Amino acid sequence: MKKIRWGVLSTAKIAREKFIPAVQKSQFGDVVAIASRSMEKAENTASELGIGRAYGSYEELLDDPEIDAVYNPLPNDMHVPWTIRSMDLGKHVLCEKPIALNARQAEQLLQHAKTKPDILVMEAFMYRFHPQWQMVRSLVDSGSIGHINQVNSLFTYFKDDPSNIRTDPEKGGGGLMDIGCYCVSIARWLFNHEPLRAFGSLRNHPQWHVDILANAILDFGEGRFSSFTCGTQSFPDQYVEIIGNHGRIRVNRPVNVPSDMNCTIDVENENGTEIIEVVASDHYTLQADYFSRSILDQTEVPTPLEDAYNNMKVIEAIFKSAESLRMENIPSGSSH
Ligand SMILES: NC(=O)c1ccc[n+]([C@@H]2O[C@H](COP(=O)([O-])OP(=O)(O)OC[C@H]3O[C@@H](n4cnc5c(N)ncnc54)[C@H](OP(=O)(O)O)[C@@H]3O)[C@@H](O)[C@H]2O)c1
Structure with missing residues (x-):
């Protein structure tokens, strides 16, 4: 072969x-x-x-x-x-x-x-190649939690190494670029839509001048929102919560899943609560x-690549909003 x-x-x-x-x-x-x-x-x-x-x-x-x-x-x-x-x-x-x-x-x-x-x-x-996300996709698409209105996520870790590339603004450092990009990508993928506006609030490291804590709200229109927190000097944690009008899905290890780890997804709706186990898989x-x-x-x-470009536009709007202290519009289409 x-x-x-x-x-x-x-x-x-x-x-x-x-x-x-x-x-x-x-x-x-x-x-x-x-x-x-x-x-x-x-x-x-x-x-x-x-x-x-x-x-x-x-x-x-x-x-x-x-x-x-x-x-x-x-x-x-x-x-x-x-x-x-x-x-x-x-x-x-x-x-x-x-x-x-x-x-x-x-x-x-x-x-x-x-x-x-x-x-x-x-x-x-x-992350999109992990079978747990195919499972989440089919749960969402089959209407198991109704129409989704909100995607909330958290992604944090603790690193304190000044020589790491993530501490250098010239190299595109900071937590929003490093892990916030997943929160943006996941919300866009789940809504199957681009956000219209973004709000961001950042805390920067005093010496490195890159963000170590970021909070953002993405407005997907028609009353659909995503909010997330990402931090690089915080207690390590991660989850994604998808809230629909008839239920809720929680993805307990959404991003860097070890290849030998079984994943769990909690699904709560009118039928009760179910914990779905997805067998270990190497998404790389x-x-x-x-x-x-x-x-x-x-x-x-x-x-x-359009998907990558659209993700970058959202990240940029979050940075812009953190400066302007206003919700920033996210331009649709390309500038050409
Ligand atoms: N998808 C994921 O799960 C995942 C996880 C972690 C990281 N990443 C991404 O992968 C990339 C690398 O992350 P990493 O943590 O693996 O970084 P890293 O260990 O620091 O590796 C970066 C490499 O770039 C090379 N390099 C070239 N010019 C450099 C410069 N001026 N300063 C520093 N290194 C330079 C170095 O290799 P040589 O010295 O050999 O040339 C270095 O080993 C980032 O974009 C990060 O966002 C993705």
């Missing part, structure tokens, strides 16, 4: 700990090369993880004609520039979230992708396989 040959841009933690092992157990992909700014790091990681080729620069990996697809887990400010470089050298790209630093940069990527219809690009929102493997299959079958990726 033909498999997609993956190259990895950098020795990022997420690549070493999640993406590479996930592809190594996938059906439709192999990791054949890894690059780092340091040849030594590339060689060490390649030997630890059993990867055939190591490169001492990202450029050399992109020049390798025996690579079909690139995984881009670089710092957020390098997502768009390196995704575009990869595309220009004929590589398909799975790029980490958030896709860009801002909506303008996301739109630049979207426009570039339109000039290269044979190259596939997708933002790596792996599933994501890689869906992406590889799209390349092999020459079909569209499961999550189009």
Whole structure:
């Protein structure tokens, strides 16, 4: 069976700990090369993880004609520039979230992708591939809780390492970019709609000048709202609560679910309360396989780039609102 040959841009933690092992157990992909700014790091990681080729620069990996697809887990400010470089050298790209630093940069990527219809690009929102979210989708679509009016979510962790890329505003640091992007993405996906307006309130770190606590309200129109809190110096927790006019669904571990963890979803409606257990699954493997299959079958990726651009527009409106202290409109369509 033909498999997609993956190259990895950098020795990022997420690549070493999640993406590479996930592809190594996938059906439709192999990791054949890894690059780092340091040849030594590339060689060490390649030997630890059993990867055939190591490169001492990202450029050399992109020049390798025996690579079909690139995984881009670089710092957020390098997502768009390196995704575009990869595309220009004929590589398909799975790029980490958030896709860009801002909506303008996301739109630049979207426009570039339109000039290269044979190259596939997708933002790596792996959570959508977890079977628990297929379960939630079918519960919502079957009307088990009626019409959904509200999506509330929380995503927090505690990190205090000043050398982490998330502490640098120039690299697109801060909690809203890092984990708030999931809360925005989940609400948009569940409502199957774009929010019209956003309100945001942020607390910044006094030295790092990136947000460590963010609260936001998204107005989806017709009385539908989402509110969320995300924080990077808070007690670690996460949940998503979906409130309908006839019931409520609570997703207890919505985002970074360990691959060996069974998940539970609580469903409460007129019939009582049910706890649904979803068996453990590796959403990184599933994501890689869906992406590889799209390349092999020459079909569209499961999550189009328009989705990534729309997510970025909402994040940008939250930042803007935190400055203006007003609800900010979210422009529909693109600026072109
Ligand atoms: N989907 C998920 O579950 C998930 C989870 C965590 C993170 N992420 C995303 O993945 C990306 C990486 O996160 P991470 O936590 O893995 O970060 P990380 O460990 O700091 O990795 C970033 C890598 O980028 C490379 N790099 C190039 N220029 C750099 C610079 N100026 N400063 C620092 N590093 C530079 C480095 O690799 P070399 O030195 O080898 O070149 C570094 O290892 C982020 O976009 C993040 O949002 C996604």
